[in-house]
Amino acid sequence: MSNEDDNAVQHAGLSRSAVVIGGGITGLATAGLLAREGYTVTLLEKQPVVGGRAGLWESQGFRFDTGPSWYLMPEVFDHFFRLMGTSAFDQLDLVRLDPGYRVFFEGEPQPIAITSDRQENIDLFESLEPTSGLRLSRYLDSATDTYEMAKKRFLYSTFESFRPLLRWDVLKRLPTLARLLLQSLDRRAAGTVRDDRLRQILGYPAVFLGSSPFTTPSMYHLMSHLDMTDGVYYPMGGFTTIIDRIATLATDAGVEIRTSSAVDRIVVDDGKVTGVQFANGNYLAADLVVSTADLHHSETQLLPEKYQTYPEKYWRSRTSGPGAMLLYLGVEGDLPELEHHTLLFARDWRANFDAIFGAETRIPDTASLYICKPSGVDPAVAPEGHSNVFVLVPIPADPSLTDLDALGDRVIDQIAEWVGIPDLASRIVLRRTVGPADFERDLNAWKGSALGPAHVLKQSAFFRGTNKSRKVEGLLYAGSSSIPGIGLPMCLISAELVIKRLRGDTSTEALPEPAVASAMRDERRTDTERAS
Template identity: 30%
Template sequence: MPQQKAVIIGAGISGIATAIRLAVKGYAVEVYEANSYPGGKLSKIEQNGYRFDAGPSLFTMPQYVDELFELAGKNPANYFGYQKLDLVCKYFYEDGTRLNAYADTKQFAEEIENKTGEPAASVVKHLANSSDIYSITNHVFLERSLHRFKTYLRWDTVRSIFRFPQIDPFRTMHKANASNFKDERVVQFFDRYATYNGSNPYQAPATLNVIPHLEYHFGAYFPDGGMYSITQNLVKLAEELGVQFHYNYKVDEIVVINGKAKGIRAKGENILADVVVSNMDVWFTYKRLLSKHPQLHPKNILSQERSSSALIFYWGIKKSFPELDLHNIFFSADYKTEFDHIWKQQDIYSDPTVYLNISSKYKTDDAPNDCENWFVMINVPANNGQDWDKLIADVRENIIDKLSKILGEDISQLITCENILDPRGIESKTSSYKGSIYGTSSNNQFAAFLRHANKSSKVEGLYFCGGSVHPGGGIPLCLLSAKIASKLIK
């Protein structure tokens, strides 16, 4: 029997992982990427002696990366190294409070109690609840397709369904946190986890309180070569398995004949395949690549609310700040108003919460001596035609003022180089509709069931992976998306 061929559209992290899994299955795999580089959002920027990881900066669940090497019969340690963080993140509040989020649960809970007065036992109890939600949802919502009847016949699925009320789907995350903690700073701390999948804690279900478990049980890590080394090492593995990558190769169409995906059309030629996997945002997959087949478009899914986007400043800073760490958060003084601006007014609040990542704290050659590479990000709405140039100019000044006040230094005088990525750039570089980072939002208690499936129900041989489909965005879920899609391909 001749070797079957799989074509993957997009070399994002999920597309690369799918390529590895299908190559291990025996497929001849080719990946077509519109950009000149792999990784999608998980890419890099280099300027004036500074190196920046362009996209995701938090690394959790490294076992899903290791699993790909092990699947291929390789030792992950020969390709990819990482270290566990003892300090997950530093938090700075407008009232002067500074919190160290230690990886050790006991130490973290004591830090909360010492700095806020919130009993350590309340924090431990909250994290135990987070663990319970994970145990109920993990095997059902994260590791299997929710769109196959067979999933619901499994005993562990039935058991999870009986425990459904325990995942707290009918309260918002904020209401649950406000009932668990008395101190507003602690409530704000745990509300922030809604932003991990581009959602609003004042709308999203309390089920999202599962997210802290990923940090405080599995841990947070830093890859030895920075975040982009995840992309580099997985591409290396894929190529060793015979996967062919085609860069600067924009796909124009998925060829569908008699209800079956027959391949793709790119650069004026048809490229035949037995299996087609789209790692492109599902909105663009239908609107661009399946535009000739409007009857196939899932209108309800394509009209869903999009997740939030991001505005990122990449700054070369000619100074070192010992009070900062790899991950740092500078909270807004009014969290509710900040989210109202993002989700209701579709603009940016004058006092946004600022995330500051400095990879040179762990990878010293990412910046010149006595300098730091600052990845400065805020959550912003998806692109709906806002005047981004004005918004960026205003918020840049606000961010600099905020950081300067808290750090006691005029940051504007320390910036030696700058790059900016806004929702327009995110859309154009990564084909993420409206620049939304996580596809659709999770501001609905049934969001997990409403995401697009990993296999087409209308086109034989067409599959989907990536952050815009089940189970969602972020590195761990994208890798699980690849796992689910690959298992569906026989």
């Protein structure tokens, strides 16, 4: 038996049972890691298939990823796969996108393309705004430093103890960290570039975080390291391939996956979890329950009030991420005007975000939106001679916004005009619309949010909450509404934090990888060096 196996027995005990609620990427990853930790694991998913937000919709030969579509932070994916005894190299066929994305601006004749090469992006900024190249270089240096610090000290921490944060590399950065937390991302961008287009490019990653650049802390300028330096990737077959691979690894590790199994209640006896109950009254016992469902739903719907760490009154002061109208479009013919990732930005940036996040929310008059066209890289996602187009329009998180067809018509016309595809509407052969009410019904999402609680200051890092119930022994949480936050890489880290919590591991670093996986990585590095 290996040292890793010894640790698994020590930390979990081979006879212990665990139930994981939710079959999205977090639930599948958590279940797989728990099984390797020695637990007997049952995963329960209320839908007929796993995937959650990262689902799959197929119709008339088209295959649509229903949610996440940006593959960023590749090292986080690879680290998770290595924890499972394999690697991203073995599990996925990744393509690096170049350009990473193209941006169209309201009233501007020419789009701007961001590449996967840092120096090319610096040169691009310089060509559009003299002297901005040097400022962008410094911005990206800071973004890289902040990103590496976040990975080393914050993202992989349960914040069960703050003593591990009292390191010199953190302490010497305290003045900088304070400034990054108190300054908005938009203000940081405005201090770097004057051109409104470039300012929007630096500020838009706030949307990945379910927030507005005017309220997102500038610490998250680290996101620009991901797209401008690290590059943007795509897993061939779509993001559902990631779900399929992780589900297979989980079942191979011994996890039992039960779909069409909605949990009605987390059962607690004298402050200790004993299992879960289904809507039909059936009961499944467990020593440990990990809910990767929406945290608001888990707390306010699955637990009696006296056992709620985050009761309804807590959520009244929280800030939700945006809702979204999603359009899945099957289009006849090619669409060379669109990159794999294409962004359309409205001129009045602040008004656009105020409409979504302000006191009086409404659908923006002119939408800023995102388009994904995976068929340009992956012909398997659309019938021959057709294009697969996914459109995401941020709107208020409001399940009452149900009649979105008229908005969809406006958005299609907007894309046709801005991008230069005048016959787009007439070429659409398949169309489906999804909105906040669907997110609330299918995913139990708080307020119908497409992402989860926004990454404003009071909901970032240790302010985001705890992944352990304070009132129920044996109940843990994971997922985009828990720590560390929104996005597929964060969800994989969230699964790992469950294991760290169970082990009592208060370190800030990622878990050590199994020796076999590390050897695989070193062998591939050697092979690459030989080939070059």
